[in-house]
Amino acid sequence: MPSHAHPSPDHHPSSPALRAESPDPSPDHRPSPPAPRAESPDPEHPHPDPLHRERSHLASSRAALRAMREDAEALNIADVTANWVNAEVLQGEIDARIKALADLSHTPLFFGRLDYLHAPGIDLAEGAAGENFYIGRRHVHDADGDPMVIDWRAPVSQPFYRASKKDPMDLKLRRRFGYTGGELTAYEDEHLADPEEAALTSRLLQSEIERPRVGPMRDIVATIQPEQDEIVRAGIGGSVCVQGAPGTGKTAVGLHRVAYLLYAHRERLARSGTLVIGPNRSFLHYIEQVLPALGELEVKQATVDDLVGHVEVRGTDEAAAATVKGDARMAEVLRRAVRSHITLPQEPCVVVRGSRRWRVPAYELEEIVRELMAREIRYGAARDALPQRIAHAVLVRMEQAGEAPDDRVQDAVARNAAVKAAVKAVWPPVDPAKLVLRLLGDADFLAEQADGILTPDEQKTILWVKPARSAKSAKWSAADAVLIDEAMDLVARTHSLGHVVLDEAQDLSPMQYRAVGRRCSTGSATILGDIAQGTTPWATNTWQEALAHLGKPDSAVEELTQGFRVPREVIAYASRLLPAIAPDLTEATSIRESAGDFEVRTVAADELDAAVLSACEEALTKEGSIGLIAAEARIPTLRAALEAAGVHCLAPGEETSAESRLTLVPATLAKGLEYDYVVLDEPAAIVDGEPDERTGLRRLYVCLTRPVSGLTVVHAAGLPEQLAGDAG
Ligand SMILES: Nc1ncnc2c1ncn2[C@@H]1O[C@H](COP(=O)(O)OP(=O)(O)OP(=O)(O)O)[C@@H](O)[C@H]1O
Incomplete structure (x- = not known):
């Protein structure tokens, strides 16, 4: 969910009305007034301020979640389990449930509300009756078992993600909530059944997408697109x-x-x-x-x-x-x-039982082996089947001789040393x-x-x-x-x-x-x-x-x-490589509104390290994570330069924090990751680090597409020709 919502509908005439408790909350981590305590709403006299009502539902839902957790913690398994193995398993499950019921202060309990025109049926809504549903990360129910928050994955939640003016999916209202530091501070309404209201882009969605990145990847459950x-x-x-x-x-x-x-x-x-x-x-x-x-x-x-x-x-x-x-x-x-x-049998298999000898001739063994070979079963499975097949052939002979062997005899024959030896010779492990x-x-x-x-x-x-x-x-x-x-x-x-x-x-x-x-x-x-x-x-x-x-x-x-992720100008720049690396693919669009910072700096070879360092220092003055991406061969030099300048750097995958926001990323490990600001060191070295040009350019494409808010390319060597030209 957005850590900040800018409730300024005036600046965005195309946005749905965004309501907040004050007309101009400053962005990010503004101290919020304390959330109201759970109160029992009086259905006769609802509070006139919808935001107040929603906060009240949030407070009650949190209280209900707390109660669910306490119930789970209070479960006494001594009464229901007879042995310690069951007890261990059950306790493990309970512990997992307790963990899953944690109320994480920075992940809002619900992020949306749906008001249906007609009640969709309790089977679709995790048991909740009525027309209105709060949609959240997990199911929360009250002491009577009635749902207060519906899991986003329940069928009834689907219109939150899919409904549109064209297909309102029986929704009267879709409400999105905005949070600041865990507090509910804004909401945004779409009246899907109202033909007068234009289809609009969501400010809350926009602010979520533009949010600076720190720390590991987060879920997108509040803003999944259709x-x-x-x-x-x-x-x-x-x-x-x-x-x-x-x-x-x-x-x-x-x-x-x-x-x-x-x-x-x-x-x-x-x-x-x-x-x-x-x-x-x-x-x-x-x-x-x-x-x-x-x-x-x-x-x-x-x-x-x-x-x-x-x-x-x-x-x-x-x-x-x-x-x-x-x-x-x-x-x-x-x-x-x-x-x-597998070797086809040359010798017969002779099984001695008591005073009698049973002989399965080589040609018959061969038939068995060929039949197993023709079947599409695993080598090991066929090997396991072979002794029983040979034993069966022995049993047939026993029956022909007037004996009446049962399954136990067949098993015993299958384990007979002569059979084992035959199997080993024909079908070894x-x-x-x-x-x-x-x-x-x-x-x-x-x-x-x-x-x-x-x-x-x-x-x-x-x-x-x-x-x-x-x-x-x-x-x-x-x-x-x-x-x-x-x-x-x-x-x-x-x-x-x-x-x-x-x-x-x-x-x-x-x-x-x-x-x-x-x-x-x-x-x-x-x-x-x-x-x-x-x-x-x-x-x-x-x-x-x-x-x-x-x-x-x-x-x-x-x-x-x-x-x-990638700002418009940056994706356009990176996409210059597409004709050389994947000519059939279409360029991605960027739904980010801010064009992003983008700069290509050309410097002399002996100034490269210093220029990269100063680009990193500039990026550190901004909010969010910074990735310095460079060819593998350049990493030691850059690490030394950063250390000499007293700039601490992390390795990829290490968690960024407010204190430590710069990660030094070898180009080969950049895939899948993202940083608010990327400083890209010497593109030519990244291309040269790969065995062929196409792979090199693809590696470069990966590196160029990591930034969320801005990219600074610093280079001394010539840029690949596909990128040359006016950068802006
Ligand atoms: N619907 C969404 N709402 C908000 N943020 C989103 C949404 N979809 C994706 N994002 C964010 O966009 C960023 C890129 O997403 P993700 O890493 O899944 O993309 P990708 O296609 O796997 O990228 P790559 O090909 O570079 O690995 C992430 O920060 C992700 O949280």
């Missing part, structure tokens, strides 16, 4: 892919979608689990508080590397090797390599890491498995120059870990979650998409990304390709183009 809401509330059955320019709210939408799905399908997802996948730790750290603020504490977060972290990654690949290792054809190579362990070790270390083995799939050159590219001795001592790379993960899945099916959100998806290799895809093979996925921000050599060119590798080829691809 096109975003469609994605947030899309059904759980299908997967959705969102292509969106920088700052269009992809990450925000993905996180709110998880929160929505958890509300709408709580039990199902509690069983199957949800996961948010981001590009790196600092990004995950930046977003980690959004879901807890929405009351969702159970969503796991990981990078793709975490998912496939079966081995310790200590090595790196050249781009060429990583590209081949990440190619989808490697899946076929691995499949072949796993199956190459496969260790995935050892398999990949062999593929990358043994040229002949690789040649055999990759024949007709990878060219001899490609095989040479991925072969280790010095083969590792063991899976433990190998210097595995990130791409190798993905290969091992694929091999593991060939042996035993990977557990699938109920829903996976994949952010910055454009950067994944086909093999990485497969790794993510098998983690939602029976669930659904939300895939978020921007082709123009793809900075890996294997970044995807089209979403169709990516979705096919993920195993979700039929997902809907939606596009978001309305930018909430």
Whole structure:
């Protein structure tokens, strides 16, 4: 919610009337009068001032939330649990509930109110009757169990996000609330059924978007836009892919979608689990508080590397090797390599039981093996099935000989040493890491498995120059870990979650998409990304390709183009790179009203560091966070320059605070993050830091699109030609 609302409708004739308690409250953290205590409103004589009435409802709702929390704290589980395991589980659930019921002083309990023309029905409104509803982050009910605040995810809340003059969705009134430092200080009304009232832009929404950023990412629950809401509330059955320019709210939408799905399908997802996948730790750290603020504490977060972290990654690949290792054809190579362990039986299997010998001839064993090979089951599952199949063949013989063996006999035969030996010879266990070790270390083995799939050159590219001795001592790379993960899945099916959100998806290799895809093979996925921000050599060119590798080829691809972060002039400048980096994409619009500060400073090479420093010092005189973004190679120099000048700097992902607002960001870690002011050091060095020009320009595009309020580019070397020209 806005930390300040500027209730000055006069300056904004196109805005809905914004009411506040005083005609001209100064922005930001103005000391507010204390909120009224909960009082029982007298329905006969409502207070004449609507703001007073709303504050009174806020106070009662807070009191009700407090009571809900106290109830949860007072629960005595000793009476209901017979053993300590149950007690632990239950206490854990209660603790989580207590946490979720915390009244966070800076997150308003409700941010909207809907007055319907007709009562929508209590089934849609979390049990609330009537026509009027307060919409907030969580459900709050009074002592009688009657809802006072309705969860934003409830069906009855949907018109808060979607209703328009064109389609009022049975709303008479939509009211948005403005808060200052946790106090309700303003409201804004739209009378959707009134044809006289023009459709207007919301001041509260504008002020929320223009709000300076400090600290980690926050939720956008009060201001989700209609096109975003469609994605947030899309059904759980299908997967959705969102292509969106920088700052269009992809990450925000993905996180709110998880929160929505958890509300709408709580039990199902509690069983199957949800996961948010981001590009790196600092990004995950930046977003980690959004879901807890929405009351969702159970969503796991990981990078793709975490998912496939079966081995310790200590090595790196050249781009060429990583590209081949990440190619989808490697899946076929691995499949072949796993199956190459199967040998068709040459010997019969002879089982001795008591005085009798039962013989299953080789040709019959071969039939069993061929039948299992033809079935699309995992290598390990087939291996587990094989002893029973052989035992069955033995049992058939026993029956033919007039015996009447039962299931126990079959189990005993399956465990017989001769059967075990036959299985081991025909279908031996496969260790995935050892398999990949062999593929990358043994040229002949690789040649055999990759024949007709990878060219001899490609095989040479991925072969280790010095083969590792063991899976433990190998210097595995990130791409190798993905290969091992694929091999593991060939042996035993990977557990699938109920829903996976994949952010910055454009950067994944086909093999990485497969790794993510098998983690939602029976669930659904939300895939978020921007082709123009793809900075890996294997970044995807089209979403169709990516979705096919993920195993979700039929997902809907939606596009978001309305930018909430980057000021107009800055996005226009950055978009000069689009023809070179992603010619098919359209430029994002900026819905921010302020044009933003934007400057390009050209300095002599020996003045660069000082010029960057002074740009940072200037930015520090303003409000909000500052990101100094530079090529990896420039980071040590800049850090030393900042330290020498006594300017403290943070690392990406470290939380900014009022005292420490400057983050020194290597260009490679800038993705997904945002800062109020960005000082961009030497664009040419950022481009040169990448293996090829297109990737370099894409990296630069990512860096240029991080600012919320202003950008200062400082350079001594020439700018990339695409950016040259009049900056303003
Ligand atoms: N409806 C909204 N109301 C208010 N703020 C919003 C809204 N949508 C997005 N934002 C804000 O805009 C900023 C950019 O959003 P987000 O990081 O989700 O964009 P993105 O598309 O993931 O960007 P990138 O491609 O650069 O990673 C964030 O500060 C987010 O909170």
